[in-house]
Amino acid sequence: MPKVLISDALSDAAVQIFRDRGVEVDFQPDLGKDAARLAEVVGGYDGLAIRSATKVTAAIIEKAARLRVIGRAGIGVDNVDIPAASARGIVVMNTPFGNSITTAEHAIAMMFASARQIPAADASTRAGKWEKSKFMGTELTGKTLGVVGCGNIGGVVATRGVGLRMKVVAYDPYLSADRAKTLGVEKIETVEELLTRADVVTLHLPKTAQTANLLNAERIALMKPTARLINCARGGLVDEQALADALTEGRLAGAAFDVFSEEPAKDNPLFHAPNVVCTPHLGAATAEAQENVALQVAEQMADYLMNGAIQNALNAPSITAEEAPLLKPWVAVCEALGAFAGQVTENAIKEIEIDYVGAPGQLNLKPLTATVTAAMLKPLLGEGAVNMVSAPLVAKERGVAISETRRDAQGAFGSYVRLTVVTEKQTRSVAATVFSDGKPRFIQIKGIDLEAEPQPFMLYTTNEDTPGYIGALGAKLGALGVNIATFALGRASKGGEAIALMGVDEEVPAAALAEIVALPQVRQAKALRF
Structure with missing residues (x-):
């Protein structure tokens, strides 16, 4: 029976989901705050369920000898060292849909709070003042809303903006024309163009090396003096000092921030700037959202531990519970092909080409390709150096190009997988299939037919x-x-x-x-x- 440690607060219903699915649960909601103690005990578990309090560092992962999955109840995984987890073959999951509505609603609420100066007006009124003229607001109807990042949450914000009769423009390199049309937004090609056009800019991006300080002093200077900036995504997307300077100097009308570069935020340049609304990372803080993400992470982790299904993983291909049994025999085929090729290849690999013929071509190819790649690289890099989770990244780092092709059933066996390895000196292929006993068989090597069970x-x-x-x-x-x-x-x-x-x-x-x-x-x- 797999065993899961819950080191942050999850609901009783989430705990029960694990038990109902046949997973043993150790519920210690305060353990995540004690890194030393967590490091001592984490080696005894197959799964680790967390929220934001637990910091899963490389040191923690080093102690997690049998850990197979880390589940984050929520979207942000800043508290998980994903590269370290990937190197150990640990799947990292989050729940990107459980709090999408809640976070989007908070962004809309912050937009209204800034446009109508609601927090300042509330404080003034409670102080016995009646300063109607001081808190002159601005209408949102007819204004241009610029959405930077139009994924799950950004997409919800965009549709809410359309509902408010705003003109919505969006910048997202991965936003397709069809998706933009469905949302009712205009796709913008550069973030600079969006900043110059929008009356309200709202951020919905993860923090990465590419997005850190995305809105620096130069880009903030492109915004209209009447514009407002909303950030309910991640801290560190905006140069907070540059933004505070723009607000203080009257080069920007207002800002509303739910997230900060350092949290808990005890002090921040924005706290001392005018026309700023600040909240303590409340984007996902509704009873509904907290319950939803807790239930979802329990279901996802249990499905993976019991059935091999992978959902919402950040470092592994998704596999549904229905797909898992269909993939299993072809995973064995791919392991055999990769292991064979890795052991007989003597020169640096430039490219691997994988043909999925017949039945395997109808399946989810990502886990199959990851399996081939991992099995092929292990003999070259060492047993502990690569796994199914880390293989695509390791191959990319070493300049190995990977291509996949689906083909209709053909040949004497109908369904099979062929792996072709291109090195600096030669090109060689090996093919294998699944026999009626469910076991893999090599059926061709270097274009020569044979039949051999690994x-x-x-x-x-x-x-x-x-x-x-x-x-x-x-x-x-x-x-x-x-x-x-x-x-x-x-x-x-x-x-x-x-x-x-x-x-x-x-x-x-x-x-x-x-x-x-x-x-x-x-x-x-x-x-x-x-």
Whole structure:
């Protein structure tokens, strides 16, 4: 039974979801605040469910020997070291949809609060003043709303803006023309153009190396003096000192911030600037949203631990519960293909091409391709250096191009996967399929047909097709004490290149391999492990 640690406050209903799905739960809602204690105990769990209080650092992950999944109840994962988790093969999930409405509504509320100076007017009225003329506001109807980042939350804000009869423009490199049309917004090609046109700018982006200080002093200077800036996304997207200066100098009408570069924000340049509305990161702070994300993270983690389904992962391809059993036999095929190619390839890999023919071509290819890539890179980089989660990133870092092709059923087997590896010196391919017993079979190597089931230990040779080779090889293996369990042969043509793939009882030692290579007909010999 998998075991999950909940180190932040989740609802009783979320805890019960884990139990109902067959997952053992250890609910310690205050543990996340004690990093030292968390590091001591985290190694005993398969899953870690958190909110924002728990900081899952590289040091914590180093201690998490059996951890398979980290689930964040919420959108932001600034408190999780995703690269460290990926390197260990730990799936990191969040719940991007559970608080979309709540956060979008808060952004709209902040927009109104700024436009009508509601917090300042409230404080003035409570102080016994009646300063109607001082708090002259501005209408939003007919104004231009600029949405920077038009994903889940930004999309909701955009539709709310349309409902308020605002002209909505959006900047998002990933926003398609069809999606923009559906939302009723105009897509803007650059953030600079959006800033010059918008009366209200609202940010809905993650904080990354590319988006940190996205609105710096130069870009803030592009905004209209009558414009207002809303940030209910992530702290650090805006140069807060530059914004405070613009407000103080009257170069901007107002701002409303729910998030700050350092939180909890005890002091901040914006606190001392005029016409600013500040709230303490309340975007997701509704009872409905907190319950929704807690339930969602419990469901997602339980589905992964019990069924292999992956939803809303930030470092792994998504796999539905329905897809998982269909993928399983083809994952085994992809593992075998990648392991074979990785062990026989001797030169730097430039490109891998994967053809999914027939049945596997109808499946979700991302987990299959990740499996092939990881299995191929392991022999080259070391067992602990790469896994299914980190493989795409590791391949990219090493300049390995990866391509996928779906093809209709063809050939004698109908459905199979072919892996082609392009190196600096040659191009080679290997293909495998699933037999009726559910196990993988190699069906072609280097364009030569054969049939071989992967074995824990195997010997692969390429040789000249000459009489007496099989007898010579068998005699040599017998003399070396290597027992053959299975034997598959194939050749390109009579007298041409031939291959042999043998299952053996034990790994062929290096000294024995050297004697096999010394046989006059042998061109190459490799000891393989699967």
